Amino acid sequence: MVKILILICCLFCVQDNAPVLSWSASKTLSWEDFKAKPNLNDAAVAITASGITFKFSITKTDKNEVLSFTTNVHAHFYPDQSWYKIEQADSHILGHEQLHFDITELFARKFRYRISQLKLSNNIKSQLKKIHNDINTELSQVQNKYDSETDYSRNFESQTNWGNFISKELEKFSKYQSLD
DSSP states (O other), X not given: OEEXXXXXXXXXXXXXXOOOEEOBTTBOXXXXXXXXXXXXXXXXXXXXXXXXXXXXXXXXXXTSOEEEEEEEEEEEEOGGGOEEOTTTOOHHHHHHHHHHHHHHHHHHHHHHHHHHTOOOOTTHHHHHHHHHHHHHHXXXXXXXXXXXXXXXXXXXXXXXXXXXXXXXHHHHTGGGOOOO
C-alpha cells in the first residue's frame, strides 16, 4: 500500500509557527485575540483573518487503486493577521467580527458534510479538490455579502438578522461541527 498525504491551507497562507485559534462553541473571540498592528489608513475598525484548513490522505493499492481516504477540516482564526482600532472598537463590532469567524465554521461544516456524501473511487482526489475550491468560493461570497448587507456592522437590524441566520445554519449542520 502507498499512502499519500496532502495538506492545503485555505484563504490565508499561514507560517508553520504562526498561532491559530480553532473555532469552538465554548469560546468566543475577545479583543485580546487580535494581535496584528491596526492599519490606521484603513476605514475598517477591525479585521478578522479566518479560514479553513484542509488536509486529506489517500491509501492506495500497489496498483494505484484507492482503498480509503481520511480528511481533516478546521475553521481557524489567525491572531497575527487580525487587528482592531482600540479607540473605535466596541462589543457590537466584536460581535460582527465573531460572526465572520462563525461563518467560516459554517462553511467548514458544509465542507465536512459534502465530504461525507462522497463515494469511494479512484477520482476521490479530484472530487476533494473540487469541493475545496467550491467551498472557498462560496465562503468568500458569503463573507462579502455579510459585510455588504450589514454595512460592516453599521446596519444593526441586518446584523441581528445575519446573527440569527448563521445561528440557525450552524445548528442545521451541527452534526458536522468542529470538535472542541
